[in-house]
Amino acid sequence: MPPNPVIALVGASGWLGRYIGPALLANGLTDAEHFHALNRSGPSNAYTAWPVAWHHDLAEAPSPDVVILSLRPDDFRAGNFHCPDALVISVMAGVLAAEIAEKTGASRIIRALPNALAEVGQSYTPWTAAAAAGEADKSLARAIFSGIGTEAEVPGEAQIDVMTALSGAGPAYAALLATALIKAAESQGLSPSLARGAAENLVCNAALLLKGRIAEAPDIVQSFIDYDGVIAEGLRTTRAAGHDESIAKGLEAALVKVRQMNLG
Numbered sequence: 001m002p003p004n005p006v007i008a009l010v011g012a013s014g015w016l017g018r019y020i021g022p023a024l025l026a027n028g029l030t031d032a033e034h035f036h037a038l039n040r041s042g043p044s045n046a047y048t049a050w051p052v053a054w055h056h057d058l059a060e061a062p063s064p065d066v067v068i069l070s071l072r073p074d075d076f077r078a079g080n081f082h083c084p085d086a087l088v089i090s091v092m093a094g095v096l097a098a099e100i101a102e103k104t105g106a107s108r109i110i111r112a113l114p115n116a117l118a119e120v121g122q123s124y125t126p127w128t129a130a131a132a133a134g135e136a137d138k139s140l141a142r143a144i145f146s147g148i149g150t151e152a153e154v155p156g157e158a159q160i161d162v163m164t165a166l167s168g169a170g171p172a173y174a175a176l177l178a179t180a181l182i183k184a185a186e187s188q189g190l191s192p193s194l195a196r197g198a199a200e201n202l203v204c205n206a207a208l209l210l211k212g213r214i215a216e217a218p219d220i221v222q223s224f225i226d227y228d229g230v231i232a233e234g235l236r237t238t239r240a241a242g243h244d245e246s247i248a249k250g251l252e253a254a255l256v257k258v259r260q261m262n263l264g
């Protein structure tokens with residue numbers, strides 16, 4: 001990999017792309033001259049700090065060393081992304097490496113699955129590399145995804161599928177919990193601002209307590225159950241109403257959806 005690789009980011013203005021591109025430029029993984037942003041609608045203000053070139057078509061970018069695919073699967077399937085000599089890094093959900101290889105002509109493919117916490121530099125990004133991708137390719141992927149949070153290599157695409165349903169959710173399940181807490185609190189007579197203040201504490205400040213200690217989560221639940229007070233009653237009733245089963249069902253349904261997407 002050259003010192004300033006030519007990197008083309010397809011979907012540079014999207015929900016993920018607008019954080020992936022600026023982070024890799026800010027971290028010096030390439031310079032603005034060697035970075036090519038692609039989308040259909042033109043320049044995004046996420047890149048005002050860098051004089052980057054914008055294109056509609058990958059063929060307009062000078063033979064890229066790296067192509068990052070950060071567009072929706074249907075748009076990928078409908079477009080032309082031929083780049084046989086590039087390292088292709090895809091963040092697309094539900095598009096297998098075999099399909100990416102067939103469409104791009106590339107063999108050095110890395111599939112990664114960031115999440116929307118990239119916005120605050122806190123994505124958890126599992127990734128897996130095809131056999132043809134070398135150590136320099138993997139190092140670059142690690143560096144790109146470290147720029148938007150933490151990364152973790154997983155042993156294969158089946159685990160990327162599970163992660164798509166799980167870590168791919170980013171803030172979604174925490175927001176779901178907060179929404180349910182606020183709704184329940186308001187229905188018991190709290191004002192919206194008091195309900196929101198309590199829910200923010202329960203979701204955001206509890207996350208600070210759990211950070212680096214997530215293995216202790218079951219013990220924390222058990223300690224409230226063992227205390228056998230007010231919260232024990234709430235937790236027992238929440239579980240009896242199907243809390244754990246509903247999370248498991250949601251994960252399973254999302255996984256079924258990913259596997260359908262994999263079929264094209």
Ligand SMILES: NC(=O)C1=CN([C@@H]2O[C@H](COP(=O)(O)OP(=O)(O)OC[C@H]3O[C@@H](n4cnc5c(N)ncnc54)[C@H](OP(=O)(O)O)[C@@H]3O)[C@@H](O)[C@H]2O)C=CC1
Pocket residue numbers: 010011012013014015016017038039040041042056069070071072073075076079091092093094113114115116168170
């Ligand atoms: N959002 C998330 O939380 C996560 C998303 N993903 C995956 O990441 C990928 C991107 O998702 P997300 O950022 O949410 O999607 P968005 O819809 O927000 O962004 C898509 C981007 O692709 C561009 N685009 C669409 N078609 C083309 C095209 N033919 N050529 C060039 N650019 C194009 C869009 O710009 P324009 O419309 O101007 O063309 C836009 O910049 C998806 O495949 C998704 O599955 C994975 C994990 C989490």
Ligand SMILES: O=C(O)[C@@H]1CCC=N1
Pocket residue numbers: 093164168169
């Ligand atoms: O919901 C989605 O399809 C995308 C992919 C994983 C997270 N967000």
